[in-house]
Amino acid sequence: MAQLNINGRNYEVNVEADTPLLWAIREQVGLTGTKYGCGVAQCGACSIHLNGEVVRSCALPVSAVKPGDRITTIEGLSRDSSHPVQRAWAAIDVPQCGYCQSGQIMAAAALLARKPKPTDKDIDEAMTNICRCGTYHRIRAAVHMAAGGKIAATDAVAADQQNA
Amino acid sequence: MNDMTELKSSGQEPKISRRKFLVGSAAAGGGLMLGFHLPFGIGSAAAQGAAADAEVNIWVVVKPDDTCVIRIARAEMGQGTLTGLAQLVAEELECDWKKVTTEKITAGQNLARKRAWGVMSTAGSRGIRESQDYVRRGGAAARMMLLQAAANEWSVPVGELRVANGVITHAGSGRSTSYGKVAGAAAKLAPPDPKGIQLKPVKDWKIAGKGLRRLDTADKLNGAKVYGIDLKMPGMLHATVKDCPVYGGKLVSFDESKVMGMPGVKRVMKINDSTVAVVADTWWRAKKALDALPIVWDEGPHAKVNSESIAKHLESGLTSSDAFADIDTGDAPKAIAASAKKIEAVYSVPFTSHTTMEPMNCTVKLSPDKAEIWIPTQNAEASLAALSSSSGQPLEKCEVYVMDLGGGFGRRIGNQDVVRQGVAIAKAFPGVPVKMVWSREEDQAHDFYRPIAMARMAAGVDDKGNLTGLHIRVSGQSINAFANPAAIKDGKDRRQLQGLWPTLQGDAQFGYTHANLRTEYAMRNTHLPVGPWRGVNTNQNGIFSECFMDEVAKLAGRDPLEFRRALMSERPKHLGVLNAAAEKAGWGKPLPKGVFRGIAQFMGYGSYSAAVAEVSVSPKGEVKVHRCVFALDCGNVVNPDQTAAQIEGSVAYGMTTLQSEISVANGRIVETNFHNFRVMKIAEMPKVEVILPVTGDFWGGVGEPTICVVVPAILNAIHAATGKPVRSLPLSKQGLTLV
Numbered sequence: 001m002a003q004l005n006i007n008g009r010n011y012e013v014n015v016e017a018d019t020p021l022l023w024a025i026r027e028q029v030g031l032t033g034t035k036y037g038c039g040v041a042q043c044g045a046c047s048i049h050l051n052g053e054v055v056r057s058c059a060l061p062v063s064a065v066k067p068g069d070r071i072t073t074i075e076g077l078s079r080d081s082s083h084p085v086q087r088a089w090a091a092i093d094v095p096q097c098g099y100c101q102s103g104q105i106m107a108a109a110a111l112l113a114r115k116p117k118p119t120d121k122d123i124d125e126a127m128t129n130i131c132r133c134g135t136y137h138r139i140r141a142a143v144h145m146a147a148g149g150k151i152a153a154t155d156a157v158a159a160d161q162q163n164a
Numbered sequence: 165m166n167d168m169t170e171l172k173s174s175g176q177e178p179k180i181s182r183r184k185f186l187v188g189s190a191a192a193g194g195g196l197m198l199g200f201h202l203p204f205g206i207g208s209a210a211a212q213g214a215a216a217d218a219e220v221n222i223w224v225v226v227k228p229d230d231t232c233v234i235r236i237a238r239a240e241m242g243q244g245t246l247t248g249l250a251q252l253v254a255e256e257l258e259c260d261w262k263k264v265t266t267e268k269i270t271a272g273q274n275l276a277r278k279r280a281w282g283v284m285s286t287a288g289s290r291g292i293r294e295s296q297d298y299v300r301r302g303g304a305a306a307r308m309m310l311l312q313a314a315a316n317e318w319s320v321p322v323g324e325l326r327v328a329n330g331v332i333t334h335a336g337s338g339r340s341t342s343y344g345k346v347a348g349a350a351a352k353l354a355p356p357d358p359k360g361i362q363l364k365p366v367k368d369w370k371i372a373g374k375g376l377r378r379l380d381t382a383d384k385l386n387g388a389k390v391y392g393i394d395l396k397m398p399g400m401l402h403a404t405v406k407d408c409p410v411y412g413g414k415l416v417s418f419d420e421s422k423v424m425g426m427p428g429v430k431r432v433m434k435i436n437d438s439t440v441a442v443v444a445d446t447w448w449r450a451k452k453a454l455d456a457l458p459i460v461w462d463e464g465p466h467a468k469v470n471s472e473s474i475a476k477h478l479e480s481g482l483t484s485s486d487a488f489a490d491i492d493t494g495d496a497p498k499a500i501a502a503s504a505k506k507i508e509a510v511y512s513v514p515f516t517s518h519t520t521m522e523p524m525n526c527t528v529k530l531s532p533d534k535a536e537i538w539i540p541t542q543n544a545e546a547s548l549a550a551l552s553s554s555s556g557q558p559l560e561k562c563e564v565y566v567m568d569l570g571g572g573f574g575r576r577i578g579n580q581d582v583v584r585q586g587v588a589i590a591k592a593f594p595g596v597p598v599k600m601v602w603s604r605e606e607d608q609a610h611d612f613y614r615p616i617a618m619a620r621m622a623a624g625v626d627d628k629g630n631l632t633g634l635h636i637r638v639s640g641q642s643i644n645a646f647a648n649p650a651a652i653k654d655g656k657d658r659r660q661l662q663g664l665w666p667t668l669q670g671d672a673q674f675g676y677t678h679a680n681l682r683t684e685y686a687m688r689n690t691h692l693p694v695g696p697w698r699g700v701n702t703n704q705n706g707i708f709s710e711c712f713m714d715e716v717a718k719l720a721g722r723d724p725l726e727f728r729r730a731l732m733s734e735r736p737k738h739l740g741v742l743n744a745a746a747e748k749a750g751w752g753k754p755l756p757k758g759v760f761r762g763i764a765q766f767m768g769y770g771s772y773s774a775a776v777a778e779v780s781v782s783p784k785g786e787v788k789v790h791r792c793v794f795a796l797d798c799g800n801v802v803n804p805d806q807t808a809a810q811i812e813g814s815v816a817y818g819m820t821t822l823q824s825e826i827s828v829a830n831g832r833i834v835e836t837n838f839h840n841f842r843v844m845k846i847a848e849m850p851k852v853e854v855i856l857p858v859t860g861d862f863w864g865g866v867g868e869p870t871i872c873v874v875v876p877a878i879l880n881a882i883h884a885a886t887g888k889p890v891r892s893l894p895l896s897k898q899g900l901t902l903v
Contacts, residue, residue: 015448016427016449019448020448023446023447023448026394027402027446027447027448028446030396031387032387032390032393032394032396033386033387033388033389034387035391035393035521035522035570036393036523036601037521037522037523037604037838038604038837038838039603039604039837040604040837040838040839042837042838042839043521043838043843045521073387074386074387075386075387075388077386078386081382081385081386086385086386089381089385090377090381090382090385093377093378093381093805093806093809095242095378095381095384095385096242096243096244096809096813097241097242097520097521097522097568097569097570097571097572098242098380098381098384098389098568098570099391099520099521099522099570099571100521101384101385102387105385123846124846124847125847127845127846128845128846128847129845129846130521130838130843130845131521131816132519132520132521132571132573132816132817132843133242133521133571133813133816133817134812134813134814134815134816134817134844134849135809135812135813135816136812136816136845136846136849137812137815137849137851137852138809138812139846140846140849
């Protein structure tokens, strides 16, 4: 039995102590926005916030979650997709298949909480999540956009104008 | 929403009817209450207020509030086809884009209506180009019927009506109405004579051709989107599998007594000659038990195969007499032998894996009179056929619900291995939905890999620096030999020469012509299963052609762009994108110190691609790709922003092959997860610029064409930077690393 505070709500989950937090969130709590990608903390699809810090939940056993720890999943990042990262992601259509994007968004939100105006180098270091569709180009632009920095007309927009 | 309440309280089996669905319900109800996901099929988007929704034709349903529901038959895996197809229908429909929604059809519905929605397969960059005509006609026919219904109501000639944004007006009488008001009457009309349907000229497009936002982004931002792996159903069981790690091996035995006592474990079962499955009440418990399960394998005849033995096998095809020639113009070997200068080089490209972010999965429910599967599939109809054959239910009693895919790239198209496994497990649990999900390790070890290939390239130049002959010998594994032997005619598998073909048949043509040109293929198969991988054989053939072209240009002492141009006078479209990319990239203009350019052009999927890459290489061999400029001529562009997104994506998918491969040791795959199959990340991603010269005279693909120029443009820039050609991948073989 583990006590989990997720998105401001308390859950008692009946799982073995070594169950990764990811699977408790997905299978016992029933929040499936947090994804399984590798199981070994390599790809970041399972990224959540633990007390505000981004954590890869697939490699964190529920036994490591302490009483009082606050877990935020993609479902709890905002009530209505209004977090600046979610808005920026929507503004320039970052997702393709979308599978990794919960993790990407959680990583970006944690980065911005820590560094409101990240440089490209900050982004390179913090955003190590894998995307196979290759949305990296737009992730970078959207992180800058969410940070409130000016976003240059993307090449996509330029192409759009060219064809308009 | 009442459906969910009923299910929760009664715990009964869901009744899934055409007009009664619950799609993607948020799971966060409260406490430990679990929401259930019970998609779907046509009627799902129209589930509310169903009675008054009008199916004007198979593509268009109009609701009383003027919402236009556009039906989509092709799979959405991130490539944006759903939005593009909706744009094409909406363009002809003349509806309000802000009131457009989409719904997917199922394979069973398509079958029941004699494939009215056409091909559902989504591969080969065909999703839009091969359905654009009939979906536009569907939109136009619906518009004509809606207008006719208004004309009938007002007793005026239909020719006097105008429509814009779904509002129909009659200037003479000052009357107006909307699609939602006349849709019921329109649905009762006979469809118009197809000969009378006129499609809009592309120059008049207002919705298509524009970089509109995707229709399917919102629920990818808040965790609400339900992928196949996320499905929840009442009473559902969870399974995971392990196939023999060596292809061709067999499952001998397993000791289930060691794991049956573990929490939640329901069953340990052999599901085919080489695969064992564990079924449990949750996936994690199934996975944990499978990992703990003692298994004895018979590794079969390939247990000693490794990458080195495979390389020797392919090398034998570089000079063997069993090859066939496809292009054989003049006498290339003789012309090369007689040349003032000549060059020969051997290139090699390893296997690689699809590695979709969402691992293989499906949910199967077998009832006495019905077999159902929920699956991220690129080919719902192939999944339907596999479901029928493996479950024993006739096709009409089978149903395939296509879940949007968490990545496809060709992995989820041809071989329906996942369906057969899922059905084999579900047979043990009649009436119970069983969700099977592979671990990442299983996904890496049991892919249908991009085929391994080598090429012996030879060319000569005369004393003026002109090409005298070009001879390409490809040796490597055949996809058709594994997946579709019937496609090999007279022992000649031309598919492996994709992109090197002399004519446009098969929608790719070699970009160069010459009096002495020879292309050959020698088949060298291995024990690994192979399949289409985004761009398929244009990937390795693009590298062979384009990297060697730079080597020959260098031998000739000529600029790589100018050298290519001289061979392309008969290929104006290839030349067009080459020139466009070069111009946009500023070819020939000064670069920052230490930065070098490389260029490439190649064709695939009916479209013409060229790229220029800017790269620097540090003394330690660190390769930094700064910028890539692409020109893609796909004829017509339905959504330029999503076309750009596909090109950006092709850069990342292609660049991963610079640093990772699938290798073989003791018959099995070495790269089992992301720690040793290193996927390119944001830090390595270059700036990507795209130009789309819209020629408008044909319909080419978008998802795949550019990937075949990504790697050769970068390799040519590395060659320019270091003075040494890169002839084999990954880069680590040359002491280079991507940074």
